[in-house]
Amino acid sequence: xxxxxxxxxxxxxxxxxxxxxxxxxxxxxxxxxxxxxxxxxxxxxxxxxxxxxxxxxxxxxxxxxxxxxxxxxxxxxxxxxxxxxxxxxxxxxxxxxxxxxxxxxxxxxxxxxxxxxxxxxxxxxxxxxxxxxxxxxxxxxxxxxxxxxxxxxxxxxxxxxxxxxxxxxxxxxxxxxxxxxxxxxxxxxxxxxxxxxxxxxxxxxxxxxxxxxxxxxxxxxxxxxxxxxxxxxxxxxxxxxxxxxxxxxxxxxxxxxxxxxxxxxxxxxxx
Amino acid sequence: xxxxxxxxxxxxxxxxxxxxxxxxxxxxxxxxxxxxxxxxxxxxxxxxxxxxxxxxxxxxxxxxxxxxxxxxxxxxxxxxxxxxxxxxxxxxxxxxxxxxxxxxxxxxxxxxxxxxxxxxxxxxxxxxxxxxxxxxxxxxxxxxxxxxxxxxxxxxxxxxxxxxxxxxxxxxxxxxxxxxxxxxxxxxxxxxxxxxxxxxxxxxxxxxxxxxxxxxxxxxxxxxxxxxxxxxxxxxxxxxxxxxxxxxxxxxxxxxxxxxxxxxxxxxxxxxxxxxxxxxxxxxxxxxxxxxxxxxxxxxxxxxxxxxxxxxxxxxxxxxxxxxxxxxxxxxxxxxxxxxxxxxxxxxxxxxxxxxxxxxxxxxxxxxxxxxxxxxxxxxxxxx
Ligand SMILES: Nc1ncnc2c1ncn2[C@@H]1O[C@H](COP(=O)(O)OP(=O)(O)OP(=O)(O)O)[C@@H](O)[C@H]1O
Ligand SMILES: [Mg+2]
Numbered sequence: 001x002x003x004x005x006x007x008x009x010x011x012x013x014x015x016x017x018x019x020x021x022x023x024x025x026x027x028x029x030x031x032x033x034x035x036x037x038x039x040x041x042x043x044x045x046x047x048x049x050x051x052x053x054x055x056x057x058x059x060x061x062x063x064x065x066x067x068x069x070x071x072x073x074x075x076x077x078x079x080x081x082x083x084x085x086x087x088x089x090x091x092x093x094x095x096x097x098x099x100x101x102x103x104x105x106x107x108x109x110x111x112x113x114x115x116x117x118x119x120x121x122x123x124x125x126x127x128x129x130x131x132x133x134x135x136x137x138x139x140x141x142x143x144x145x146x147x148x149x150x151x152x153x154x155x156x157x158x159x160x161x162x163x164x165x166x167x168x169x170x171x172x173x174x175x176x177x178x179x180x181x182x183x184x185x186x187x188x189x190x191x192x193x194x195x196x197x198x199x200x201x202x203x204x205x206x207x208x209x210x211x212x213x214x215x216x217x218x219x220x221x222x223x224x225x226x227x228x229x230x231x232x233x234x235x236x237x238x239x240x241x242x243x244x245x246x247x248x249x250x251x252x253x254x255x256x257x258x259x260x261x262x263x264x265x266x267x268x269x270x271x
Numbered sequence: 272x273x274x275x276x277x278x279x280x281x282x283x284x285x286x287x288x289x290x291x292x293x294x295x296x297x298x299x300x301x302x303x304x305x306x307x308x309x310x311x312x313x314x315x316x317x318x319x320x321x322x323x324x325x326x327x328x329x330x331x332x333x334x335x336x337x338x339x340x341x342x343x344x345x346x347x348x349x350x351x352x353x354x355x356x357x358x359x360x361x362x363x364x365x366x367x368x369x370x371x372x373x374x375x376x377x378x379x380x381x382x383x384x385x386x387x388x389x390x391x392x393x394x395x396x397x398x399x400x401x402x403x404x405x406x407x408x409x410x411x412x413x414x415x416x417x418x419x420x421x422x423x424x425x426x427x428x429x430x431x432x433x434x435x436x437x438x439x440x441x442x443x444x445x446x447x448x449x450x451x452x453x454x455x456x457x458x459x460x461x462x463x464x465x466x467x468x469x470x471x472x473x474x475x476x477x478x479x480x481x482x483x484x485x486x487x488x489x490x491x492x493x494x495x496x497x498x499x500x501x502x503x504x505x506x507x508x509x510x511x512x513x514x515x516x517x518x519x520x521x522x523x524x525x526x527x528x529x530x531x532x533x534x535x536x537x538x539x540x541x542x543x544x545x546x547x548x549x550x551x552x553x554x555x556x557x558x559x560x561x562x563x564x565x566x567x568x569x570x571x572x573x574x575x576x577x578x579x580x581x582x583x584x585x586x587x588x589x590x591x592x593x594x595x596x597x598x599x600x601x602x603x604x605x606x607x608x609x610x611x612x613x614x615x616x617x618x619x620x621x622x623x624x625x626x627x628x629x630x631x632x633x634x635x636x637x638x639x640x641x642x643x644x645x646x647x648x649x650x651x652x653x654x655x
Contacts, residue, residue: 158375158377160373160375160377161377161379161380163342163344163364163377164371164373164377164378164379164438165379165390166343166363166364166365167342167344167364167365167369167370167371167439168365168370168390168391168394168438168442169365169391169394169395169442170365170390170394171365172363172365174394178390179379182381183380183381262424265422265424265425
């Protein structure tokens with residue numbers, strides 16, 4: 001059934017998309033504003049971008065954020081994948097329901113509580129706060145997101161594939177690496193991307209757990225905004241938006257290409 | 272031709288009749304329960320080296336579970352399995368000299384056909400050139416020479432099944448477990464593959480345990496057949512034994528078609544029993560020794576006769592072992608014709624007649640009255 005473009009449809013689409021994207025579009029436009037004042041348009045200019053690349057403080061923060069993001073996403077993906085495998089595979093151990101619940105709990109835990117409890121822990125064990133504490137904190141909360149994504153993939157995974165591999169002489173470790181991992185790979189990759197994104201835009205947990213030496217980009221932006229929004233901040237955000245957009249688009253494209261290839265292969269086979 | 276000679280060679284193969292023969296695989300009182308219900312219930316059986324052993328049974332009777340126990344994917348709740356003199360308890364699947372073809376194929380989706388087949392050989396560290404020879408050989412066997420580069424999702428169901436078969440065969444294990452290996456193939460390809468499999472089994476000396484739903488397949492391929500029901504083996508025997516001498520009503524009913532007449536023993540004269548059926552028919556039947564010693568006058572008994580052992584006639588017959596009814600159904604199958612007769616008590620009796628000549632010797636059509644007779648030794652007296 002084909003739906004025509006009625007006036008009602010057009011209006012609702014416009015309202016919906018404006019609601020989502022108008023703020024972002026405004027932000028992008030004003031990042032190219034020549035004026036010092038954020039709300040007054042004074043012609044096109046890239047001066048804020050030039051200034052941005054000379055702002056050592058912001059660049060440092062970006063570098064910290066990137067390192068924290070990559071490291072925490074990678075470790076969280078490893079741990080989350082193992083947790084998911086354990087929870088879906090060893091279904092007969094006692095307290096499994098409790099464990100599953102405990103893995104999911106941080107998903108709904110208010111960030112303030114996560115941040116505060118981690119801060120208390122680091123203070124209690126006398127851990128110097130800085131790059132490593134933020135990274136650990138990010139691993140802690142993004143791990144469960146990875147676990148959830150990978151677990152959903154594992155639940156639809158055909159166990160007899162693993163049995164067949166072991167039957168043909170592969171050890172359990174070899175089976176995991178050469179059969180299970182390649183099949184659940186998209187979920188693992190998606191988990192990494194999500195963990196990375198979560199780390200990239202986390203403000204609350206980072207504020208609790210970091211020290212003066214390791215300020216992340218969101219913290220930097222937040223503190224700068226408190227002194228007033230500058231076009232420079234708009235420029236930073238525009239760059240962030242560009243990065244995220246490119247990331248999402250390339251992930252989609254990779255997936256799409258795979259689908260297209262699969263379809264083409266099937267066509268060759270049956271067409 | 273090849274299979275003919277093979278058949279005669281195999282005729283002398285009957286280690287189960289030799290009390291000194293050592294079983295290759297022993298199931299010793301194996302029980303497997305899932306959540307309290309037994310999928311395998313105190314099952315004991317011996318399989319001999321180089322034997323082709325078929326498992327027949329209704330859906331859910333525990334055939335796949337039995338194979339999975341032997342492959343090591345399930346551990347027995349009680350009892351143990353001994354393979355080639357070695358207790359398999361606690362030995363993980365990848366260390367067992369057993370390969371299995373899965374009912375669900377379980378092909379690795381991210382590998383092409385050749386990679387799927389190569390997987391098992393790689394685990395043994397076989398050299399690439401030898402590996403490629405083996406793969407080519409087994410692909411030829413399953414007639415998929417030109418499909419090596421295809422991914423599983425690019426194959427039809429029957430082709431996938433053949434890849435799964437090739438993958439389990441290529442390692443030439445001591446024991447090959449086949450869970451309905453030919454179910455998705457068309458009749459012609461299935462018969463060809465059956466012959467190739469029996470040849471291969473004979474050449475390589477592999478012990479086969481095969482699950483099948485197809486009785487004919489079990490009959491033509493297997494040395495012995497085990498009929499399973501509710502997690503137990505109800506009878507083990509050679510195909511003729513299972514067909515001609517079923518030991519229970521269930522087996523008689525399960526294998527092939529059978530007419531079963533329930534009745535009461537009215538008299539006994541040596542080996543000959545007189546049986547009166549509920550519908551008032553008088554049967555005079557031979558009883559095998561075992562049931563003769565059991566069946567006494569006044570007791571209930573059942574007599575089972577296969578359709579091909581009944582004679583049908585359009586003329587009235589008299590005497591014992593004669594039944595009459597209305598022709599209810601005629602099915603012309605080519606090599607034979609199958610009649611369903613409706614007795615006066617509503618019971619359906621099946622008769623089949625070989626079409627030896629092109630003209631049918633009996634002129635019967637729907638709703639005609641027909642008479643059926645059989646010899647006293649045509650059937651079998653069954654324990655109820
Ligand atoms: N993992 C399991 N958990 C619980 N019950 C199971 C499991 N595997 C098998 N069963 C049960 O054990 C019984 C035997 O199953 P099995 O798969 O061996 O049957 P089958 O004879 O192979 O049937 P089919 O001909 O349909 O393949 C069934 O009742 C099934 O529900
Ligand atoms: Mg089965």
